Amino acid sequence: MSHPNKRSSSTTTTSSSSSSLTSPPPMKKAKSHSQPDTKNGLHHHTHSDNDDDGRRAQPDNLSRKKAQPPQPGKKQFVIKPFKAKPAVPKNLEEETWEILKSAICAIFLKKPVSCVLEDLYQAVYNLCVHKMGGSLYQRIEKECERHIAAALQSLVGQSPDLVVFLTLVERCWQDLCAQILMIRDIALYLDRTYVKQTPNVRSLWDMGLQLFRKHLSLSSEVEHKIVTGLLRMIEKERLGEAVARTLLNHLSKMFIALGIYSESFEKPFLECSSEFYGTEGVKYMQQSDVPEYLKHVEKRLHEEHERCLLYLDASTRKPLVATAEKQLLERHISAILDKGFTMLMDGNRIEDLQRMYTLFLRVNALESLRQALSSYIRKTGQGMIMDEEKDKDMVSSLLEFKASLDTIWEESFFKNEAFCITIKDAFEYLINLRQNRPAELIAKFLDEKLRAGNKGTSEEELEGTLDKVLVLFRFIQGKDVFEAFYKKDLAKRLLLGKSASIDAEKSMISKLKTECGSQFTNKLEGMFKDIELSKEINESFRQSSQARTKLPSGIELSVHVLTSGYWPTYAPMDVRLPHELNVYQDIFKEFYLSKYSGRRLMWQNSLGHCVLKAEFPKGRKELAVSLFQTVVLMLFNDAEKLSFQDIKDSTSIEDKELRRTLQSLACGKVRVLQKFPKGRDVEDDDSFTFNDTFAAPLYRIKVNAIQMKETVEENTSTTERVFQDRQYQIDAAIVRIMKTRKLLSHTILITELFQQLRFPIKPADLKKRIESLIDREYLERDKNNPQVYNYLA
Amino acid sequence: MKVKILLFWWHAVAAWTWDAQDETCGICRMAFDGCCPDCKLPGDDCPLIWGACNHAFHLHCILKWVNSQTSQAHCPMCRREWQFKG
Ligand SMILES: [Zn+2]
Ligand SMILES: [Zn+2]
Ligand SMILES: [Zn+2]
Numbered sequence: 093m094s095h096p097n098k099r100s101s102s103t104t105t106t107s108s109s110s111s112s113l114t115s116p117p118p119m120k121k122a123k124s125h126s127q128p129d130t131k132n133g134l135h136h137h138t139h140s141d142n143d144d145d146g147r148r149a150q151p152d153n154l155s156r157k158k159a160q161p162p163q164p165g166k167k168q169f170v171i172k173p174f175k176a177k178p179a180v181p182k183n184l185e186e187e188t189w190e191i192l193k194s195a196i197c198a199i200f201l202k203k204p205v206s207c208v209l210e211d212l213y214q215a216v217y218n219l220c221v222h223k224m225g226g227s228l229y230q231r232i233e234k235e236c237e238r239h240i241a242a243a244l245q246s247l248v249g250q251s252p253d254l255v256v257f258l259t260l261v262e263r264c265w266q267d268l269c270a271q272i273l274m275i276r277d278i279a280l281y282l283d284r285t286y287v288k289q290t291p292n293v294r295s296l297w298d299m300g301l302q303l304f305r306k307h308l309s310l311s312s313e314v315e316h317k318i319v320t321g322l323l324r325m326i327e328k329e330r331l332g333e334a335v336a337r338t339l340l341n342h343l344s345k346m347f348i349a350l351g352i353y354s355e356s357f358e359k360p361f362l363e364c365s366s367e368f369y370g371t372e373g374v375k376y377m378q379q380s381d382v383p384e385y386l387k388h389v390e391k392r393l394h395e396e397h398e399r400c401l402l403y404l405d406a407s408t409r410k411p412l413v414a415t416a417e418k419q420l421l422e423r424h425i426s427a428i429l430d431k432g433f434t435m436l437m438d439g440n441r442i443e444d445l446q447r448m449y450t451l452f453l454r455v456n457a458l459e460s461l462r463q464a465l466s467s468y469i470r471k472t473g474q475g476m477i478m479d480e481e482k483d484k485d486m487v488s489s490l491l492e493f494k495a496s497l498d499t500i501w502e503e504s505f506f507k508n509e510a511f512c513i514t515i516k517d518a519f520e521y522l523i524n525l526r527q528n529r530p531a532e533l534i535a536k537f538l539d540e541k542l543r544a545g546n547k548g549t550s551e552e553e554l555e556g557t558l559d560k561v562l563v564l565f566r567f568i569q570g571k572d573v574f575e576a577f578y579k580k581d582l583a584k585r586l587l588l589g590k591s592a593s594i595d596a597e598k599s600m601i602s603k604l605k606t607e608c609g610s611q612f613t614n615k616l617e618g619m620f621k622d623i624e625l626s627k628e629i630n631e632s633f634r635q636s637s638q639a640r641t642k643l644p645s646g647i648e649l650s651v652h653v654l655t656s657g658y659w660p661t662y663a664p665m666d667v668r669l670p671h672e673l674n675v676y677q678d679i680f681k682e683f684y685l686s687k688y689s690g691r692r693l694m695w696q697n698s699l700g701h702c703v704l705k706a707e708f709p710k711g712r713k714e715l716a717v718s719l720f721q722t723v724v725l726m727l728f729n730d731a732e733k734l735s736f737q738d739i740k741d742s743t744s745i746e747d748k749e750l751r752r753t754l755q756s757l758a759c760g761k762v763r764v765l766q767k768f769p770k771g772r773d774v775e776d777d778d779s780f781t782f783n784d785t786f787a788a789p790l791y792r793i794k795v796n797a798i799q800m801k802e803t804v805e806e807n808t809s810t811t812e813r814v815f816q817d818r819q820y821q822i823d824a825a826i827v828r829i830m831k832t833r834k835l836l837s838h839t840i841l842i843t844e845l846f847q848q849l850r851f852p853i854k855p856a857d858l859k860k861r862i863e864s865l866i867d868r869e870y871l872e873r874d875k876n877n878p879q880v881y882n883y884l885a
Numbered sequence: 886m887k888v889k890i891l892l893f894w895w896h897a898v899a900a901w902t903w904d905a906q907d908e909t910c911g912i913c914r915m916a917f918d919g920c921c922p923d924c925k926l927p928g929d930d931c932p933l934i935w936g937a938c939n940h941a942f943h944l945h946c947i948l949k950w951v952n953s954q955t956s957q958a959h960c961p962m963c964r965r966e967w968q969f970k971g
Contacts, residue, residue: 618928646891651897653900656900658927676895684901691901694900707889709888
């Protein structure tokens with residue numbers, strides 16, 4: 093419904109009917125270009141929305157069509173002066189004006205105009221030609237002012253009902269616009285000549301608007317009532333009532349046309365909106381929960397946006413939305429976060445969190461949101477890390493927590509980079525909140541996943557889990573603790589044949605390698621090499637002459653030969669083997685050392701395991717047992733009943749280890765031995781026999797789970813070895829640094845050590861190591877400055 | 886009937902170390918359990934070698950030493966003429 097289209101379509105119809113009008117010269121084309129903007133709003137009313145009203149406002153014999161000046165078509169028209177200047181008739185001005193005045197009066201009073209339109213053009217033309225344009229202009233202005241003043245005066249004291257009143261204003265405005273346009277059309281020649289040629293004279297249209305504006309401001313009651321009415325209507329709409337939006341639209345356009353929109357309307361409107369939302373924000377924050385509140389804010393912002401599309405000027409949108417944002421959001425940021433953030437995070441409310449993010453983004457409050465996220469992670473995670481009773485579930489809880497945070501980050505926080513860093517930092521903080529234990533538990537979690545018997549886990553699932561655990565691993569500062577426990581468990585999986593999949597094992601090693609470099613995984617990879625090499629050694633042993641000639645038959649022996657430096661250190665454990673087994677070990681050793689000279693070979697009997705065939709009265713069974721269990725069980729082939737002391741003397745197994753072994757055979761789920769008297773623990777006076785009544789549904793029975801289980805001693809020694817190793821590393825680093833620098837202040841040395849060492853250390857620990865090196869005469873304090881150390885070659 | 890136990894499969898474990906007189910290499914001063922400074926892994930990757938004098942060194946260390954000597958190399962420990970043990 094843009095103005096030029098309407099205009100051209102109406103003029104097209106005019107062109108044929110009034111083509112005979114040649115005087116005064118047509119000026120349609122020039123006109124339509126001359127006043128584009130001022131009238132936009134107005135034409136909108138007269139031509140489109142209110143066609144009925146427009147027609148009603150006009151005198152009966154003056155339809156809008158006829159009021160159009162002639163259409164020039166494409167031809168170029170030139171104003172030609174008359175050949176001879178006509179003489180000025182006496183009283184011409186007064187007589188002509190009378191005709192025009194009565195026409196103007198009729199237009200304002202909505203009565204029929206008594207003259208033909210052509211005569212009125214002619215009258216204006218005549219006066220202009222005779223240089224009476226200036227006085228004609230003044231007369232028209234005066235006449236218009238009289239009517240416009242009266243029209244506005246008529247609004248004073250009108251209906252107290254604001255909508256009725258506003259409708260009256262709307263009608264008054266639309267009437268006056270139509271009337272001024274008609275007068276302008278009649279006096280078009282004046283507009284094109286006198287007005288154009290005289291500086292500081294308004295066009296007739298602008299003159300009309302100016303008069304309207306003047307008299308509107310003179311009757312401040314009317315203006316005030318209009319503004320109040322508009323504000324009241326908008327408030328009602330905000331409170332949920334349906335209001336006449338067209339009326340609002342027209343009146344807002346009126347303010348724009350009059351050039352007083354911003355000062356008279358927008359300013360009080362914004363103040364009023366600020367107050368409205370100020371009150372509403374406080375009230376709603378108390379009444380509703382955060383998700384509801386955010387939804388409400390989102391709705392409000394949308395409504396205000398729409399308001400500016402529907403009936404306010406587009407320029408109002410920015411300040412209006414900003415006002416609503418300030419009152420509904422900015423003022424409540426910390427309250428919203430305090431009251432609702434934890435609840436949304438705990439509830440995994442993706443959509444609500446996304447809404448929160450989007451809204452906070454609008455008011456530059458993402459930093460507050462980010463901080464809330466950071467403290468939420470720290471607070472929530474702390475419960476998972478610090479509670480020793482939950483150690484068993486720590487890693488899986490952390491993984492779950494991380495996964496849910498990642499989803500929220502992706503779906504609610506639009507993968508914001510700063511938020512990603514926040515999550516990482518918070519996790520790093522969490523994992524290192526407690527020394528050593530998280531690293532140990534991560535290693536154990538992996539052990540569980542990589543162990544055989546994890547049924548129902550596909551290769552892909554396993555890979556996925558490994559990747560997720562690696563994310564936690566990445567945050568650990570003391571990776572050496574992880575390495576020690578990982579290595580201990582890996583060794584058992586490999587040596588006891590408990591690994592679920594060698595591919596998965598290798599995949600994990602290569603992940604660790606990517607993460608920490610080959611320095612970290614060299615020895616772990618060496619362990620796999622030993623396993624491979626052992627297969628070859630066993631193969632060639634089987635084919636060797638030693639094996640073929642000297643070995644008693646009956647036992648299938650395979651040996652894992654470990655390179656000491658790669659594997660965890662195992663405390664030597666005594667055991668007296670049956671003679672037959674010693675023979676096997678001696679022959680293998682002889683074979684091995686003949687193949688690899690310059691080496692020593694030590695048996696690690698605590699790691700040996702066996703498969704036994706057992707004839708029970710109730711059937712044959714195959715038992716998977718440890719070597720220690722084997723040694724104990726074989727004693728019973730030659731004896732009916734043995735006391736604890738008998739067994740201890742015959743096997744030489746260390747006391748505590750022997751009790752553990754006997755307990756696993758006589759007190760566990762699978763009872764190959766019977767203990768007398770019965771009881772959970774093995775006492776000094778206990779004695780044992782074979783269990784004659786042994787029965788089990790399966791043929792193959794595992795009794796050696798005891799070997800996979802970590803003992804308290806094992807755990808302690810693993811941790812202690814890490815700390816021991818850290819001391820060596822500190823010593824080595826100090827010597828390395830001092831060897832190159834020769835002389836160094838305490839502060840610089842400490843700084844360099846912190847840069848080089850890859851595990852968490854306290855300055856006090858470093859100080860102790862420095863003291864120890866001074867005692868061992870690697871360093872000395874400088875004689876002049878005790879804060880400086882000298883390297884002693 | 887008496888229960889009878891028969892061992893028929895034995896998975897044994899043994900660990901090997903270098904059988905040298907000293908604990909550390911006389912050239913690089915690193916433990917024989919570990920490797921020479923140029924290596925990352927002990928064991929087969931950084932083997933030990935014995936001289937005719939029965940002194941052992943990291944192979945990598947003694948080779949460097951021998952190559953750095955302008956004339957006939959001597960054992961860094963006993964100064965006897967260096968010969969690889971046959
Ligand atoms: Zn060396
Ligand atoms: Zn080497
Ligand atoms: Zn020597």
